[in-house]
Amino acid sequence: MSRASERAYNNIRSMILSGELQPGSQIREEALAELCGVSRTPVRDSLRRLEAEMFIRRNDSQRSFVADWSLDDLEDAFQLRAMLEAHAAKRAASRISREQLGRLRYHNAQLKQAIDIPNPDVPKFLDHNRQFHAIIVAAAASERLASMLGQVTEQPVVLRTARQYDLENLRRSHHDHDELLIAFDKRDGEWAAAVMTGHIRRAFHAYAEAHSTDTEIRKSNLAA
Amino acid sequence: MSRASERAYNNIRSMILSGELQPGSQIREEALAELCGVSRTPVRDSLRRLEAEMFIRRNDSQRSFVADWSLDDLEDAFQLRAMLEAHAAKRAASRISREQLGRLRYHNAQLKQAIDIPNPDVPKFLDHNRQFHAIIVAAAASERLASMLGQVTEQPVVLRTARQYDLENLRRSHHDHDELLIAFDKRDGEWAAAVMTGHIRRAFHAYAEAHSTDTEIRKSNLAA
DNA sequence: TGGCAGCTTATTGTATACAAATGGCATTCG
DNA sequence: CGAATGCCATTTGTATACAATAAGCTGCCA
Numbered sequence: 001m002s003r004a005s006e007r008a009y010n011n012i013r014s015m016i017l018s019g020e021l022q023p024g025s026q027i028r029e030e031a032l033a034e035l036c037g038v039s040r041t042p043v044r045d046s047l048r049r050l051e052a053e054m055f056i057r058r059n060d061s062q063r064s065f066v067a068d069w070s071l072d073d074l075e076d077a078f079q080l081r082a083m084l085e086a087h088a089a090k091r092a093a094s095r096i097s098r099e100q101l102g103r104l105r106y107h108n109a110q111l112k113q114a115i116d117i118p119n120p121d122v123p124k125f126l127d128h129n130r131q132f133h134a135i136i137v138a139a140a141a142s143e144r145l146a147s148m149l150g151q152v153t154e155q156p157v158v159l160r161t162a163r164q165y166d167l168e169n170l171r172r173s174h175h176d177h178d179e180l181l182i183a184f185d186k187r188d189g190e191w192a193a194a195v196m197t198g199h200i201r202r203a204f205h206a207y208a209e210a211h212s213t214d215t216e217i218r219k220s221n222l223a224a
Numbered sequence: 225m226s227r228a229s230e231r232a233y234n235n236i237r238s239m240i241l242s243g244e245l246q247p248g249s250q251i252r253e254e255a256l257a258e259l260c261g262v263s264r265t266p267v268r269d270s271l272r273r274l275e276a277e278m279f280i281r282r283n284d285s286q287r288s289f290v291a292d293w294s295l296d297d298l299e300d301a302f303q304l305r306a307m308l309e310a311h312a313a314k315r316a317a318s319r320i321s322r323e324q325l326g327r328l329r330y331h332n333a334q335l336k337q338a339i340d341i342p343n344p345d346v347p348k349f350l351d352h353n354r355q356f357h358a359i360i361v362a363a364a365a366s367e368r369l370a371s372m373l374g375q376v377t378e379q380p381v382v383l384r385t386a387r388q389y390d391l392e393n394l395r396r397s398h399h400d401h402d403e404l405l406i407a408f409d410k411r412d413g414e415w416a417a418a419v420m421t422g423h424i425r426r427a428f429h430a431y432a433e434a435h436s437t438d439t440e441i442r443k444s445n446l447a448a
Numbered sequence: 449t450g451g452c453a454g455c456t457t458a459t460t461g462t463a464t465a466c467a468a469a470t471g472g473c474a475t476t477c478g
Numbered sequence: 479c480g481a482a483t484g485c486c487a488t489t490t491g492t493a494t495a496c497a498a499t500a501a502g503c504t505g506c507c508a
Contacts, residue, residue, distance in 0.1 A: 002286070002468090002469090002490085002491055002492085003468095003491090004491075004492065004493095005491075005492085028458085028459070028460090029459075029460070030459080030460095038492075038493090039492055039493045039494070040460090040492095040493085040494090041491080041492050041493065041494090042491080042492070042493095044269075044460090044461090045268075045272065045491095048269065048272055048273070049272070049276070052273070052276050054367075054368065054371070061459090061460090061499080061500055061501080062226070062459085062460060062461085062499090062500090063459075063460080063500090063501095064460095073368075076366050076368055076369070077368060080311075080366070080368055080369060080372070083307065083311060087304075087307060142300050142304070143278075144278065144297075144300055144301060144304055144375075144376070145300070145304060147278070148304070148372055148375070151368075151372070152368070226460085226461055226462085226498090226499090227461090228461075228462065228463095229461075229462085252488085252489070252490090253489075253490070254489080254490095262462080262463090263462055263463045263464070264462095264463085264464090264490090265461080265462055265463065265464090266461080266462070266463095268490090268491090269461095285469075285470055285471080285489090285490090286469085286470085286489085286490060286491085287470085287471095287489075287490080288490095
C-alpha cells in the first residue's frame, strides 16, 4: 500500500484502537484527512477497509461512525476467533516445519522470561504472544483463513484485553503454548485444536471479568 | 452504495463470475471505467472491495489481476465454508423463530418441486437453495459470521458448481435440507451442524469431479 | 404550539488533472 | 552476445473541484 494511504489507514486504525476516536462518534472524511495530513481520497480508501474489518459502521445515508461493541458482539467475535484459530492449529499440526517449530519455541521461551520475573514485562509478553500465534497461522497455509482471522483478532477491545490479564492468566497462557508445542511435535491436530479453543475462550472470559469491573468503575465515577 | 459505485461493482463482479474477465488476466482501472461508463474513482472502490473478497489479487507493484483458483484454493474455501456454515446451523438451531422455520419449509418445498419433474428447473432450485441457506445464516444472528460466509460462498467456481450437480446430487441436497429442518425442529444444534458439514462437503466433491471432467475436455480440445 | 415546507449547510460521491511509480524496451558497454 | 542502465510508456496514487444528497434549521401555517 502506498504512502499516504497507508499512513491514513494506520493513523485512523490506531486512533480507534486507542479510543482517541470514541465508539459511536461520527467520522468526517475531511477532518480525518486534515489529521492525517493527506487528502480525502486515501482517507476514503482507509474508511472502506476499516468498514470491511468492522472497525467502522455506516448508517443508511453513508455516514460513518466508530463501531461500538456490546459484550454480545464481543463474545461473538471471540467465538469465531476460537473456531478459526483452532482450525488453524489443526492444519498447522500437519504442516508445520522444523524451522517454524524452532521459532515457536523461541517465542515461547521469551514469553516465559517476560513473566518469570518480579515485575512482568507485559508489552514483551504481548509481542511474543502475537508472533507465536502468527507463526501458527502461517503454518496453517491458508491465505483465506489468515485474512478472516485478521478480522477478529485485533478488535479494539481484544487489544485492550491482554493488558488486563493478571499474572495467573499470563502463566496459564504460557502453559497452553507449551502444550501446543507438544501437540505440534506429535503432529496431533485434534489436540492442538482443543488446546487452542480453550486458550482463546479463556482470553474472552478474562476480558469479560475485567470488563464488568471496568463498567462498575465507570458507573461509580458517573455517580461521584 | 451509490449509483456509479454500485454499478461498477456489480458489473466487474459479474464479469469475473461469468468468466468474461479471464482468471489471471490483468485488470486496468481505466479500461473498466470505460466499460462501466464511470470514472476511475468508483472503479477503484470496487476493486478494493473485490480484492478483499479475493476475487482480485494484486502483485507487488499494485497491479490487479483476476484471481485464478487452484483446486487446493477451492478446497480451502469449501473447508472454511463448511466450518462456518456448520457453526451457523448450530447457532440457528437454538435461535430460529417459528416464522423462519416456516419460510425454510416453504423454500424446501419449492426445491422439491424444482427437481421432482421430468425436466428439473435448475435455476429455480438454485434460487430457493440460496434463500434456504440465507435464512439459516440470518437465524444464526451473527453479522460477523454472515460477512465471513459472504466471502466464501460466491466464489466464481462455487457459483458454477451447482449447475454441474446431477439430479442425484440435487436430490441428496434436498434430503439434507429435510434433515436440517428436523434438527431445527428439535433444536438439536449438533445434529444441524453435522448435516450442514456433510452438505457442503458433498458440494465440493461434486464440483471436484465435474471439474476434472471439465479439465479433460479442455485438454482434448487443446489437443485437437 | 406543533409540525411541515423550503432553504441552507454539512457531508459524501464522482470526475478529472496531475504526480509518482513501475515495467518494458532499446541502447550501450563489458 | 549478454547484461546492465537509462529513457519512455503505462498504470496506479493523490489532490482538488464540483455534483449530489442528506441533515438541520427557520419560519410559516394550521
